[in-house]
Amino acid sequence: MNSNTDYYRDIAEHFMHLSFEELTDVTLQQVERSLINYAGASAFTAYEGCCDAMLDLIKNLNPAGSGKAGIWADSGSYSPLTAAFANAVRLSSLEHNDSTRGSAHPGIYVWSAILATYEQYGASIPDLVRAVVFGYEASTRMALLAIEKVRELGLHPPGFVGALAVTSAAGLLRGLDMDQLLNAFGIAASLLPVCPFVSFVEGSDSKDLYGGWGAYLGLFAVEAASRGLTGPHTVLGGMKSLDSIFSGREGKDIPLGQPYFIDQLNIKEYAACFAVNPAVKTALALRQAHSIDYRDIESVLVDVYPYAYDLNEGVGRSYNTTSVRLSLYYTVAYALIEGALPPRAFLEDTIRDPKYRELQDRISTRRHDAYGEGPAGVRGCILEIRLKDGTALCGETDAAQSKCMMTDELMREKFDQLTAGALSPDLAAKLYALASDLREEDRDLAELTQILREIRPVKKIGSCP
Known part of the structure; x- marks a missing residue:
């Protein structure tokens, strides 16, 4: 060829x-x-x-x-x-x-x-x-x-x-x-x-x-x-x-x-753009490892690779049932509250639930430029969770971990x-x-x-x- x-x-x-x-x-x-x-x-x-x-x-x-x-x-x-x-x-x-x-x-x-x-x-x-x-x-x-x-x-x-x-x-x-x-x-x-x-x-x-x-x-x-x-x-x-x-x-x-x-x-x-996967994976892993109750969360920082960060910023905090599939705020909030991210998470009635909106207000994002951009970059995320009692939790997921070859x-x-x-x-x-x-x-x-x-x-x- x-x-x-x-x-x-x-x-x-x-x-x-x-x-x-x-x-x-x-x-x-x-x-x-x-x-x-x-x-x-x-x-x-x-x-x-x-x-x-x-x-x-x-x-x-x-x-x-x-x-x-x-x-x-x-x-x-x-x-x-x-x-x-x-x-x-x-x-x-x-x-x-x-x-x-x-x-x-x-x-x-x-x-x-x-x-x-x-x-x-x-x-x-x-x-x-x-x-x-x-x-x-x-x-x-x-x-x-x-x-x-x-x-x-x-x-x-x-x-x-x-x-x-x-x-x-x-x-x-x-x-x-x-x-x-x-x-x-x-x-x-x-x-x-x-x-x-x-x-x-x-x-x-x-x-x-x-x-x-x-x-x-x-x-x-x-x-x-x-x-x-x-x-x-x-x-x-x-x-x-x-x-x-x-x-x-x-x-x-x-x-x-x-x-x-x-x-x-x-x-x-997940029924979302792959860009959110590393953040969602990290949120789910931290929730399971530390038995996190979302009501105890003071703040969340999503430190994510540039492509995912840019898409999330493009969507912002106002979204619909299509653009929400690019949202780090929503997908991380849902994962921390429910311990999963099923297809029904993206239905109209679900994304308007005040429970998810309230936790999103405590989530911020940061562009992790060290991951790099383009094909040579790493699709990764570092998630930092601070609880109301002062406990700090941190986890990281990269591209190799965020892809799932399904059994x-x-x-x-x-x-x-x-x-x-x-x-x-x-x-x-x-x-x-x-x-x-x-x-x-x-x-x-x-x-x-x-x-x-x-x-x-x-x-x-x-x-x-």
Whole structure:
């Protein structure tokens, strides 16, 4: 793999010739875990009625009856583009997604598109699994090429490259040939959304479109290429191309399949931006080690790495159900009071609870410049708690400790948290079982998608919790 022009072609050729039998047990397990995470998070967001106003707009512009694909918690049938768009928008609001290197969050894009494509056109499970691995690989490798420029420009990395994951995964599942796949990739890359991070900081509704638009654009590009429309094959490295953005070298030295990037999948513990993880981890550890009662706390100092500090300062002390997922004040306060940070911590009624606001008023933050910035920096936090009796407590967490490679037990615990209320225990167990076994050729995912379609929302809230 030398030039950017050849890079994507080489990746695509690898997966077009890869057989299901060549995938390792580790890869297959991570594909299953990614679907478990997607299904659980989708059940939660469908039940809580996340982004209903946005979904109403999407469905009004693209009415049911134009395809076979489903929007979760909706009885209609839609085109794959509309269904994937809506499901990805909803899931984007939760911030409980998976991640790979380069700050990619492939699951939102890949699974929304793959399940919609599967419902519309059908496919074998081996082909579906190969397509998922391709989508995760393409997303991560493209993110690694672009991450330095994306960070420099203040963009949202997953939203920027998400369509390229969809084009790869759905294109392979649809059976596009190499020329069509390159055209689809070129079409999507030509139209990549800018996705400024400010939408997240301000908590605007447009932030959740970063998930949905990537899914829509990727499937649009695949459909266009299947009909003979073309895109630039040298979009990553030709004259006046995107080579100045996809200018990194990271990832090019890693041979395909040794291992695949999905093999190193990280799944978020908390429904928040990863930037808050070190602070939350430290707060939870101190609370458990010292049996802290939050009513005994005099003050808290969150001494945190620059990126997390800057995001928190951007949000400030006034937030909504989107921007609060960047807030060190809220997430640390909640963790110290409750000893956990579950998805429901970010619902509208919860974040307005005076109990959490009162402790936040005793929390201050400091920019720990010694951690450094950028890829070479440490994602760390030092937390200092002073109790009313004068006791001083201190703890520190760095990036290696703040990431959680989830065990099967933790995965099941997270899944049960997400599906509680949305599904009966029996249906939740069935959904988990369906997502957990993708190794049989005759496996049918129609039952999985039907369970998600039949969820009934607890309420309509109009905005994204």
